[in-house]
Amino acid sequence: MTLKSTMAWVRGVAKRPWQISVKLLVISLIVTVLAFSVVCASVLISMRQSAQELARQTLENLAATVDADVSRTIELYDHSLQVVAKNIGQQELAGVSKPVLQMLLFARTETAPHFGPLQVIDAEGRVRFDASTLDPPPEELEREKFFTVHRNKTDVGLYLSRPIIFHGIPSIVLSRRVHTADGHFAGVVAGAIRLSYFQDLFSRLRLADDDIIALLRRDGMLITRRPLIPEMVGKNISQIPSVERMLTTPSGWFSGKGLDDGVSRMFVWTDNPRSMVVLVGRSWETIFGLWRKEALRLAAILLALAVFVAAVTVVLIREINRRASAERRLKELSITDPLTGLTNRRRFDSAIDEEWRRAQRNRSPIALLMIDADHFKRFNDTYGHQAGDQILIGIALCIADSVHRAGDCAARFGGEEFAVLLPGLTALEALTVAEIIRAKVERWSVDQAGVTVSIGVADLMPDQVDHWSHLVESADKALYAAKESGRNVCVVANCRKTTRVAELPATREIA
Template sequence: MIKNETNWIACLTGGIRQKLAASSLVVASCGAVIAIVMVGLCLVVLYQARQDALDHTRDKLRDIALVAQRDIERNLELYELSLQAVVDGLQQPDVMALPPHLRRQVLFDRAASAKYLGSMLVLDEAGNIVIDSGSDAPRQGNFADRSYFSVQRDNPGAGLYISDPFRSRLRGGAPSIALSRRLSRPDGSFAGIVLLAVNLEYFHNLFAGLSLGSHGSMALVGRDGTMVMRQPYDPRIIGRNISGASTFRRFLSAPEGSFSETASIDGIRRLYWFQNFPHAPLILMVAAAEEDFYAAWRRRAMTIGSLMLVFGFAFVALSMLLGAQMRRRMRAESDLQLLAHTDGLTGLNNRRSLGEILDKEWRRARRMHSVMSLLFVDIDRFKAYNDTYGHQAGDDALAAVARCISESIRRPADTAARYGGEEFVVVLPDTPASGATEIAERIRSAICECGIAHAGSEYGRVTASIGVVSRVPLTDDDLTAAIKAADEALYNAKATGRNKVSQFHPS
């Protein structure tokens, strides 16, 4: 067969040489190939330049997010220390015995240098102000209706609570968020809270100082979807809940990551980088508009592309017919060869090529008087898996099982194939029953350890049953009988509990 292919290639080469000598059209086609190669190289360069622009922007967004996150975390830590200092001081009798002006200085000393702080208050169990960082005589006010009070009152283990944005009643409606901690009596009952208001101006100034392009965006969002701050700044957006937006669902999918999406707020498509805070219920999002970071690439692509079209048009026009014909032929041959031997979903041999391999190895084993083993692998309760998770998930499971089988057979002579549906066959030449059983167990264990969830299985995950048969073919032995024996062993594995290996034993 190899000799015939060599002769055919030689004949084809000779024909091409004759045509090159006889026809100027073939010479022109060579020029067309060169033009196509140049266009291809140009496209590769342009595509790489586009990827570079995307990667550079992603790196820039990640750096900006890191700077902003560290600044916010540092200030939140400072504010939390200030709250804890007040909580600790309120538990000390000697501090509470001090005159009001001295007590206020001791309790709120750590918060004195913190920037963008609003009010820092101690509220009693009814929500009334009892100690005020702003004056010795507490201002009048009740905040029992605020979430930062009710959450601490109703949840003894709430810890540090960061509220949604609100307008301050003590500071003329200034947009703020509050950090609060619970105060408890010795018996554990609710005694009030300590709260610290942070002006949203802090986040506004921080975001405004970071360069994101003319259409860039930056936002701080609560894990519940509440918008804390957004740049470009719009007071109407602050406090809006975006939990239904597709972008927000992406934010919750991983601790950090990047994706491209069209914003629901303004309809601009952007590249996003998001970062979940590890110790606070906040998400930081930084985004750059595609029209901004692709602008320079588009100008360069238009210039280079136009030049390539002008210089390559003549070559491409002359070689169009021949090139199209060759491409169609090569594509058809490649597709036919692939379809003839390979299963498109799993990448294993298909049933047709399996038949050829089985016949060849059976005849070789009969000739050499050597043992040949077959494994029949069947995914347990695969119909129930398809019905529960859908056919796309079923295809993914088949591909995963195929990988487990491929990785478990190591000799070049061993062959795996998809027999049909959820069934696979492994051909093991020169392999005794003990070795075949060992390989089968290795495959079964690898499939089980993949951990693919399967609610319809008694094992809670995708498993497989495997039938094993090992034979030394005799003169009157038939391959069909060996296949039937492997199938019977598989049936026995299914009938005795699944997720196991069964060796065929003749009656």
Template sequence: MGPRAVFYGGVLIALVMVSLCAISLFQSRQDALERARETSRNVALIAERDIERNFELYALSLQAVVEGLVTPKVMALPPDLRRQLLFDRAATAKNLGSMLVLDASGNVIIDAGNDKPRTGNFADRDYFKAQRDSSNTGLYISAPFFSRLRNGSPSIALSRRVSHPDGTFAGIVLMAIDLEYFHDLFGGLSLGPHGAISLIAANGLMIMRQPYDPKVVGRDISRASTFRQFKAASEGSFSDTASIDGVRRLYYFKNFPHLPLIIMVAEAEPDIYAAWHRRALMMGSLMGAFALGFVALSFVLGTQLQRRLRAESELQLLARTDSLTGLHNRRTLGEILDHEWRRAQRMRSVFSLLFVDIDRFKAYNDTYGHQAGDDALAAVARCIGENIRRPADTAARYGGEEFIVVLPDTSESGASLIAEKIRAAISGLAIEHAGSEYGRVTASIGSASWTPNQDTDVTTVIKAADEALYNAKASGRNKVASCHEQKITPRDPALPARE
């Protein structure tokens, strides 16, 4: 695995971790929303059942009064007994205001709280008009109002129609309920610092809202977007911004099945997600720091791996390269020769090899010193490298002042041409050499070309090039001599070694 792969792999793993954290936090957010929705539903059901149970009892009490009013024996009783029988102590219940019987003109004729009725006319109230104008109204729940008999106490009224035997309007029975009942009921249901719970009439009038604000009671919200959703279904849940205070909340609502009322419970989104935000901030910060640390660690590891690979590459290059000349060393030359020879055998192609030797190099070292000799070797090596152009052509230092050039797929004439270019380039360096007959550093080159077969190996062509080199030396140095498989001139053992 390379350095880039380590770094990008680390980045990918960090992204996966961050993505998993994000998915987990998103799911946690959805869970918080679902818990809030379920809590709101439970709170709404508690309030609904309490109101329905009490209103059912109130409705039965009103119906009992209506039936008693049309019973002659009851109406013939003394006022105190009649009052006790008709109202059965219902008016003493907590949060109940007045229980009254009004005649067809709206005047109080029977008062549950007194044997002598209090004076008052309520023909202008909506609960009176609704019963007077229709015989099918049934139990009517009024709009909120301020009581005229109880020092302006905010209330709503439940009323039923009283009819003569012929069905004509005879008056109403009403029961006033203090709004304090709803205030106490809603106040005991915790919905967070910004939550709200409301009881709304089916026509859009606000009966009670917690948190309580006297200005909100009786407000018409029938045109609000939230109310339109209340009327669109029997119950449901949605998110919206309140028209009353501008806070965005998760609403749960339910229409009462038997009463013209809607219970609405709303938790503010900041309250719903408060704990989630703290957890998300902590987890997100930790995961972000961990991911950045992981990426940084991957970068450091990638950098270290890159340095190690570079060092290994340099070591490998040093192991395969002659440190003085920069050419391949003898060990690498052996691998190249073996590989190219086998390929030439498979392809039945011509394999050429040049043997380069610097003329009278020992004398040069003795005259100018070993440092000058090393510089001359490096200069000759550069000449050789600059004059072989194909990627497959290879030059190597064979030993001392000797070099070998491997030329795959090169004919004898092509090899001789390259050899001549190398010889001329070395001579053209014009490096002074007082011990040479040419007065400069020169080189002799032996060239051998071969078409490999199963009966020969690469040492054959090396020997042929070596023989050609000897012939170049013998013929006056600074020469190129060629040899191929049909023409080999064996070196005479009695001749002196080349220099």
């Protein structure tokens, strides 16, 4: 194992748990923010639905209030019309003087500031009686719609005219048919409700600025509205799909745009068969105004939380990486020789134990080189400890430069002694590596007072009985044999269960 690969392996082992920790931290914080976002989103959706439902109920109540007031007014006025229509046909009143008849006809009729005077119109369309005067001005009303509809049909009942100018005032005319005892058409009883009544009614309600209230006749004719737009009064809007649905369904709501301003609104209606259709509209902007404020507030809180979580995450990741770097450094220091940069004795013992067990399982050989600097003590005493340290560093570099496989392990065994573990190699293959190391040190040491190395080579085929200490012992004996043989040589131990190798130059084999 080279120095570079050893360091990479150390960093990989040390880094992996911290990588997992950082990923878990980031994922946890992201999940937390997402969960909080989902909760906020569900709350906002619920609040939006509640705001919509509250607006619908409010508009329904408003429409019901308007409908009740208008219906009551029309019923009272219709009651007066029915009283006059009934009394005008009684035979007992035939000989009564006109002032008395006027009093009897209109004594029980309703009066109000927004009610026009009741009139009795004969079959030719002329005004016979007027509740406001004994001498009504001559009027020809035979062409008016409220007159012709009763003349042509017998079952109209109460008829509400379109908005017209009646006696100089914008009004709607309410009328009923008067018939003779044998059922023939005898005229019409009519009265007007001024459009100002409806505007006065609307002004008493608490409405938003963009709220709309409209009264429609049952055929889609717009009677009046708030805010009042004169050119729209009397316009038939039944061709609009939502209005068409409104005229055929007793109540409900729809979303649409105002005809005059194009503002999107919720429209709620209530349909009273005896009077008119009341349509109330409120803009979605008003309905969701408070909800939008809450949504923006929650969004701001969520954004602040996300920013805070991001900042905390960055700080924690930096702290984790800093601590991880420190721990990796400590890990490297604990398994690395500080002088040479090679693996230290502790890591070497762990590596040889691991590779020995693997070789036992795979039934493969394992080789070991024991390397020692020649005459190092003499060199150290002569040139000093710093020069001796430089020699050891140079030898370590030569060793690291010669060992390239991922499973190899080069270590400083102690003092000036080094060890190289070569899993899977036989003695012959390991001897080749040993010769490369010896030759490199020899060439390098030409300028270093001729310092060389002696190398002992040993290999074994581990079985279940053997222990790796036997391999170390064999390589160590080979190293001592190399020393006794004159140094700067490689000696192969003749271990059992290994292949016998041929001698190379500067190489010996011992028993």
